[in-house]
Amino acid sequence: MTLSRRSFVALLGGGTIAAAGGGAAAFAVTRTPHAALAPWDMAGGYADPRARALSWALLAPNPHNRQPWTVRMDGDDGMTVWRDPDRDLPVTDPFGRQLTIGMGCFLELARMAAAQEGFATEARLFPDGEGPGDPIAHLRLIDDAAVPDPLFAHVLDRRSHKEPFRSDPVTPQAAASLTPHCRVHLGGPVHAVLLEQANAAHLAEAATPAAWQESIDLLRIGKAEIVADPDGIDVGGPMLEALARLGVLTREAASDPNHPAARGSIEATSDAILSAPATTTIVTATNTRLDQIEAGRLWLRQNLAATGAGLALRPVSQALQEYAEVRPMHDAVHAAAAPDGGTVQMLGLLGHGARTARTPRWPLESRMV
Numbered sequence: 453m454t455l456s457r458r459s460f461v462a463l464l465g466g467g468t469i470a471a472a473g474g475g476a477a478a479f480a481v482t483r484t485p486h487a488a489l490a491p492w493d494m495a496g497g498y499a500d501p502r503a504r505a506l507s508w509a510l511l512a513p514n515p516h517n518r519q520p521w522t523v524r525m526d527g528d529d530g531m532t533v534w535r536d537p538d539r540d541l542p543v544t545d546p547f548g549r550q551l552t553i554g555m556g557c558f559l560e561l562a563r564m565a566a567a568q569e570g571f572a573t574e575a576r577l578f579p580d581g582e583g584p585g586d587p588i589a590h591l592r593l594i595d596d597a598a599v600p601d602p603l604f605a606h607v608l609d610r611r612s613h614k615e616p617f618r619s620d621p622v623t624p625q626a627a628a629s630l631t632p633h634c635r636v637h638l639g640g641p642v643h644a645v646l647l648e649q650a651n652a653a654h655l656a657e658a659a660t661p662a663a664w665q666e667s668i669d670l671l672r673i674g675k676a677e678i679v680a681d682p683d684g685i686d687v688g689g690p691m692l693e694a695l696a697r698l699g700v701l702t703r704e705a706a707s708d709p710n711h712p713a714a715r716g717s718i719e720a721t722s723d724a725i726l727s728a729p730a731t732t733t734i735v736t737a738t739n740t741r742l743d744q745i746e747a748g749r750l751w752l753r754q755n756l757a758a759t760g761a762g763l764a765l766r767p768v769s770q771a772l773q774e775y776a777e778v779r780p781m782h783d784a785v786h787a788a789a790a791p792d793g794g795t796v797q798m799l800g801l802l803g804h805g806a807r808t809a810r811t812p813r814w815p816l817e818s819r820m821v
C-alpha cells in the first residue's frame with residue numbers, strides 16, 4: 453500500500469481537523485516520535501568501525517520499512533548479515549524479491565559508509581547458499597585507503613518521496629545524474645504505460661483483501677505505536693494523531709477500501725502516481741538473488757543521485773509484484789520496459805515535490821544478534 457499522510461488528511465474532512473485544531477502547535481511538538489527517529493542522528497556515532505558502517509546502512513530504503521536486516525559481528529573485522537524471515541511480506545512479496553532488493557540497498561550503504569573512512573568492504577554474497585535462514589553476506593572491513601563516494605553526501609537527505617509531484621518537468625541534465633544507475637523515461641509512450649499500469653496495480657491491490665490487509669497490519673498510527681514499533685507504515689503527525697484520538701482514523705476504517713477514509717487515501721495515491729512527470733526503471737536480464745542485490749545497490753545509488761540533483765523519487769512496486777491480481781499490470785510493464793526480456797526490478801516515479809519527512813528506524817542495537 454502507498455498511503456500518504458496528506459491523503460488521510462485530505463479525505464477526512466476539514467471540519468474534523470478544525471475541531472481538533474486547538475493547541476495544535478504544542479501538540480505537534482509533543483507528538484513527534486523522537487525516539488523512533490533517533491537512529492538518523494546516531495549514524496556514525498559508534499566506536500567500532502563496523503558498527504559505524506551499520507549505523508548508516510540501517511537508514512537504507514526498504515519495502516514497507518520492514519528493516520529485515522540482522523547482523524552478527526565476527527572476530528575483529530567481520531560481519532554476517534541475514535534477512536529476518538519474521539519480517540517477510542508473503543502476499544505482496546511472495547518470493548522475497550523486494551526484501552532482497554532492500555538488503556542490496558543496505559549492503560551498498562554499508563559499503564559507502566565504510567569507504568567514507570577509508571575501509572574497503574570485502575563481500576561474499578550468499579556464502580552458504582540461498583536457503584531460508586542462510587546469510588545474505590559475509591562482510592569484512594579492510595583498512596585499505598578505499599575511495600569515498602560522492603553520493604554519500606546525500607544519505608541524510610535521501611527519502612522515498614510520498615507526496616504528489618509538481619508539474620515542472622525533469623530536465624535531461626538532471627536526469628543524466630541518474631542514468632548510470634537506471635533508465636529514465638522523460639515522458640513518451642513507455643512513461644505513459646508505466647504510470648497507467650502503476651496506478652492500475654495500486655487499485656488492484658486495494659481491491660485484493662489479502663494484499664491490502666498486509667499493509668493495514670503494518671500501520672503504526674500515532675506516536676505511541678510508532679515508537680513501540682519503529683517500522684512499517686508510520687501514520688503520524690499532530691493532525692492524524694488527533695483524528696486517531698477522535699476515533700475518525702482507525703485501523704478498521706483503513707482496512708475497508710470502501711470506507712470514505714480509505715477511499716480518499718486510495719484516490720490521493722492515484723493522483724500522486726499520475727502526477728509524476730518522469731519514471732525510472734531498473735531491469736535485470738535474469739532474476740537471481742544476486743540480480744536482486746545488485747538492483748538494490750543501483751536503487752540506493754539512484755535515490756542518492758536524485759537527492760543530489762534536487763529531485764524527488766518514489767518507488768511504486770505494485771505492478772512488479774508476483775500475485776495473480778496484478779499479473780496483467782506486471783505483464784504490461786514488462787512488455788513496455790523490458791520488451792527484449794528480463795525482470796523490471798524497480799519502477800520509480802521521478803519529479804519535484806514537497807519534502808517527505810524521515811521515516812522511523814529501529815536502533816542498531818536491536819538489529820544485532
Ligand SMILES: Cc1cc2nc3c(=O)[nH]c(=O)nc-3n(C[C@H](O)[C@H](O)[C@H](O)COP(=O)(O)O)c2cc1C
Pocket residue numbers: 453454511512513514515516517550551553554557610611612613614766767768769770810811
Ligand atoms: C524494493 C522496495 C520497494 C518499495 N516499494 C514502495 C512502494 O511501492 N510504494 C512506496 O511508496 N514506497 C515503496 N518503497 C519505499 C519504502 O516505503 C521506504 O524505503 C521505507 O518506508 C523507508 O523510507 P525512506 O526510504 O524514506 O527512508 C519501496 C522500497 C524498496 C526498497
